[in-house]
Amino acid sequence: MTLIVLERFERINFAAKEQSGRLYIEQVWPAVLGSAQVREQQTASPAQTDGALMNGAKAFNAEQALAAFQSASGDSARLSTGRALITAVADGSNLTLDPDLDSFYAMDAITVRLPALLESAAGLHKAISTGAGASEIAVALDRVKATNDAAKGSLNAAIGASKPGEGQASLQSQLARLDPVTQALIRQGELAMTGAPVDITPAHAAFATEMQTIWSATSAELGRLLDNRIQGFYRELAVNLGIVLAILALATWFAIYVARGLRKREEADAKSIFNLKAMASAMDQSQARIEFDLDGAILEANENFLNTMGYSAGEVVGRKHVIFVDPAYARSPEYAGFWQRLRAGEAISDVFTRFAKGGRKVIIQARYTPLMGEDGKPYRVVKYASDITAAEIAREESEAERAQRAQEQAAVVTSLASALSSLSEGNLQSQISETFPAD
Structure with a gap:
């Protein structure tokens, strides 16, 4: 019973730590995304916000990553340090070790793929807005395409691994929202490479808005999966404890039964051993x-x-x-x-x-x-x-004799066929000169 309880609670605590890591990332994601409203709220009570974030970061050994994120200035630095913070929290909260495919790919989407896509989109926005050359825009555009494919791959994998139902429908909905806004950015980038004047800001703003919705919905689905897993562990614990108690009751009765039947069992075993030895002896003799x-x-x-x-x-x-x-x-x-x-x-x-x-x-x-x-x-x-040497020799001799008989019969048939063919052609003087076996 102790082993079952310890093992189940170890799994429960593992999943619960994943859940707490996900909730922590939900707190910092808007700031990573660049929500002006969130930054204003954090500015209103910075001590309280920073203290709560730091306490959470300590639980996941992510203090240095949080400090780097909080001290970052500029969108580029905020995005890169924000991604590093999310990765550190995912590592420290067991999220990257998630054992189930459906929740693993949802976790991969919110901690790796979507943040990478967000950062690559910001890079494309910066390259176009600052009037970078075509080669720099091309590099930024390739990154957007690659990270978009990777994000869609994780969402598709999460959909494929999940059971049909509300969660699968939610992920399919987010996947359907992701590609259009990303493709709009890509089209702006391709247009900019031609040298045409491009204002990518509206497309990037629409992308950021959709990204918030997609990320939040995917995170919520991950939270639902983790809650279901934890509840499943509690149910398994209750069932297993019930089984153990039933086994203990059965074992009490069985101990009495074994004590009474032990002598008969020993006698039966002794008889079986004797029979096995007798059988082995008989085989040795034959x-x-x-x-x-x-x-x-x-x-x-x-x-x-x-x-x-x-x-x-x-x-x-x-x-x-x-x-x-x-x-x-x-x-x-x-x-x-x-x-x-x-x-x-x-x-x-x-x-x-x-x-x-x-x-x-x-x-x-x-x-x-x-x-x-x-x-x-x-x-x-x-x-x-x-x-079986004698039997095999007899069989081989019999087969050889049958083969010889078949050969003789074939010769007889061939000779007769030739003579009869000659007769049929009108040669009445045709004769058979070969010697046939007597029979």
Whole structure:
């Protein structure tokens, strides 16, 4: 119960810190955006505002970033230090470590992509307003396009990862608002590159207004997702605690049941062990068994195996499996792959051709089975095999005989066909000179 409570509250606190980071960024975003109304409100009670902001920044280890933002002068410096402050708060509040895709991409939009787009738009506004050259305007324009694509990418990803409903509709609405105002800025920039006089201020003002709406709505959606996650953790905690209590009650009854049934269980286990040993003994008596390490070194072999292959135990233990196979096959990639599969834990069953002592050919039906250790990894290979040499030889002889009979029959058919064809052409003196099998 303690572990469950601690683990769930760790997740709750993690998400709650994300939420507090988001709320803090909401406080500073209007100032980053450049809202004149917000700056006037902050000027009305600067001590109170600065104190609240500094206390929040300490919680996220963002004091230096806040100080740099508050001391920045000029739009360019305010934007760059504002982005740095947002990034510092996102890092310090766990927002950048958000574990869910839908909330992660919403977080990415409000802490990285939209602030970057805002800064690039300001750069384009400055380049055009100050009469910069075409190359400088082109660079600023490319930044706007790139950051716009990145912002749309995050919003699209958040939409794709979210469940259908109010939140998805809200993000789709913000995505629909973003592109038109950005494209208006881009068109102004493209016009300015031609050398035509351009007043980009109205388009930039409209962009800033829409950016406030888009950012706030996306932040609100992120807040909703975080609230839902926190509530879900509380529900999981309640359910899990209920399950634990039920398990504790069941465990009390089960302890009594186990105590009563322990003797029967031990007797059943002993009987099972006896049966397994009997089965293993029976298999040893009826089948050849040999065991290897993972490199193919022979560890032990039973009498059936030794008799089948004509070796004594001393002649095989410690040697490699390769002594039983054709030398050409032993050097082949197939043989290396055979042992690689066994080392990977794969059991292999097939008919194999092996060579006994003195080079005698032996055909076996065998299964190589890797034995797994407690760590789930193979530690040795055991093979059980049956000698089917006689049956295979008989089968091969039977197949050879059938092939010979088929060949003889084909010769008979060919000879008859030729003679009958000659007759059909009117040659009544045609004869069959070949010797046919008696039957």
